[in-house]
Structures are given as structure tokens and as C-alpha cells.
Amino acid sequence: MSGVSARKEVFLDVGGHEVRISSPDKVVFPEPGLTKLDIVEYYLSVSDAALRGAGGRPMVLKRFVKGIAEEAFFQKRVPENHPDFIDTATLHYARGTSAEEAVIRDAAGLAWIVNLGCLDLNPHPVRAEDLDHPDELRIDLDPMPGVDWSQIVDVAFVAREVLDDVGLVGWPKTSGSRGLHILVRIAPRWDFRDVRLAAETLAREVENRAPGLATARWWKEERGESVFVDFNQNAKDRTVASAYSVRPLPDARVSTPLEWDEVRVRRPEEFTVRTVPARYADIGDPHEGIDAAPGTLDGLLQLAADLGPAEKPPRGTDGSGRRASTMPLIEIARTKTKPEAVAALTQWKAQHPAAAAQLHPADELVDGMRGSSSLWYRVRVNLQHVPEAERPPQEKLLADYDPWAGKTWPGR
DNA sequence: GTGGTCC
DNA sequence: GGACCACAACGCTGC
């Protein structure tokens, strides 16, 4: 028996509020060996900056009650039993439903949220005081597979140019995964529809200025090896991991605000729960000035009028309401796990070496799908780079996991 | 992670 | 007191 037994709970005094942390010694990140209390202490060490990103905004809770290895669940409605230093805001949806979400405003709120099992914080782009008018436009740069950091950076700087041309200021941060977020503070004067239109317009303009490097196309098979400018992240009821959020990845990466002159030379993997507190103590928060000068969307909305409606892909009609793809796609397998999906793809490539040799990385589409109650994976191949005569046909699936197995279907 | 039930 | 269980999300935007 070692002398250090795992404590059941500890109580912290955080800015005059007592916060209970249960199972403080529970290991949340096995690889770097970070415990729940380590995560609490991380957030407290960067609390002012983390609150600049997530404070005062309603947020969705993503809870990892059993560590990052186990499945997490989302929680919109704040637990009834919340301390009085937790604020709330009630969001109303188009269908008439609503959800009372948590709003944190101080370091105690951060500690309390982490105790629930939350790692990344996912606030809406609105303040609790005005739930219908976002004060933040979010540029979400999502690299397709095979895209390297320098290309992401090139796209980020094109986005910065476009912002500059319409009189806006962008504040970059690593997403904490492979991509980059650029935040734009705006006056809370436009509704979600207009903010999304502005974001879509910016995305189209970035694609126009950097064809091949960036895309604003929604359908994955049409994107190629490019950086997707995910303008839909600005629709209502969408959230983004906020600045200084800990991401549920093995190395405990942090979504880290950067100075523009750091963007090209730094890498997402440099910033973790272990490294970011020292950086913050050293240089402070690169986003400290984000609230100083809220911008206007007039320029982007004018550009939207100039560009006109976006070109839509040809209307696909196969009768069933399903979209007809514009690309020569074949489905290879459906599997329960990602390794099985990758194995199926490998098997297919071994069976079709000639075609496989001509695939580009972005032509291999392995997507996590939401089934009736679980996750499954779909494996597809885009044969656009394979000459028509050499294209393998759609065959029986190599693996055919049924995500609805076990469900009873009324009337069939 | 929390709160309720049942022995 | 301890074991066990239920519960904790789902909306938006096109096609």
C-alpha cells in the first residue's frame, strides 16, 4: 500500500467561493499523467484569459466523467444543483423548446465546471445579456486530411487580408486539434442569419483569393486537399471550443491564442496543459485587446450583395430525398470502430492496387457517423483521380456494420 | 458526477 | 453504508 491514497474530495477556496472537487486524484490524461485537480489548477492559472474566451456566455457542457478514453456526453441544461456563483441563461429554439445553460463569470465557475468533468469549454457566440445577437464571428479553419500547417497558415493570412479589407480585426488561436480559429469581435447588432451570411461571404472570398488552398464547399468530396472555411460554425446553436480550452486529446492540448507573427512558426502540439501556464505567466494573453474595438459587418454584408448568391451544386434527385453526389464516390465499408474502418480501406487498396495508386489523400473518406445510439464509421473512396475506364465498381461492402442492429422498427 | 432507491 | 441505476443534447442549414 503506497502512502498516497486517492482522496475522495477536496475543497478549494477560489476567490472567496468554496468549490468542492470530487475525486481530485483521478487520472484524466493517462499519457502526461494529469489528474482532475491538475486540470482545475491549469484553469485557475489562466483564469482571466480563459474567462475572456468563455465568461459571460451560455455554454454547452461536454462532460468526460471517466477520462478522455471513455465516451463523453453533452449537457445543455445546467444541473439544478448549481452554486449561486454560477449564472444561467435560457436559450429558446425555433421549435419552441428551450434550455437553461450555465454562464460562468469567475474563477470559481471554472473550477466548478471542471469538477463536472468538463475539459473544453464550448460557449455560444453571444453574451448572456443578448442571446439573439452574436458579438463574435468565428472563422473555423478545418484542414482536410493531408493538409500541412503551412497551408493552414497561408489560408489564415488570406482571411486576415479579407478582414482587413472590410475593416475587421482577427484574433488567431490554435483550435487545439489540427486547425486554427480566428475570432472577430463585432458589435451585437446583427442576428444569427446575418452573421452567418457574413461568415459565408468571407469564406467564399478567401476561396476566391486562394483557389486550391481554401474551400467554402460543404460537401467533403468536393473539397480536395484544402482548408475548409467552416462558415456554418456561425449558425445558431453552434459552439466552438474557447480560448485556453483543454482538448480531449492524449497530449492534453490547449486551444491557444497566438500573436499573428507567431502563427507561421509555432505548432498546435507545442501548447498543452503542461506548457501554456508558463507561456501565459510570461507573455500574458495575446487576445487581451479583443474587446477594445467591436467591428461592423457592413463591409462583409456589402460584399455579400456584390458576390450574389453562392453557386449551388447541381440539384441531385434520385427521388428519395437523398442527394446525388457530384463525384464518382463508392462506398467500401461500414464499421463499428475506426481501426476496422482503416483496415477495410487497406484491404480495398490491396484488392485494387492500380486505382489505389492514383488516389490523393483527400480521396479517402473515413467519416464518423451518428447511428441510432452509437458511433460508427463509413468508408468511401472518391475516384475522381482515377481514369474512368480504370475505376473499380461499387462492390458489396467489405464490412457492413448495421448501426441499427438490435433496434426494433415499428411496422417492419 | 450526482442523486435516488433498496437491502 | 454500499451497490446499483437513471440521467445528463439536439438544433441548424440546405439539399
Place this chain on the structure above:
DNA sequence: GCAGCG
């Protein structure tokens, strides 16, 4: 209804 997002 479905895809594709978080």
C-alpha cells in the same frame, strides 16, 4: 429524410 457540423 439526410449530410455534416459541434
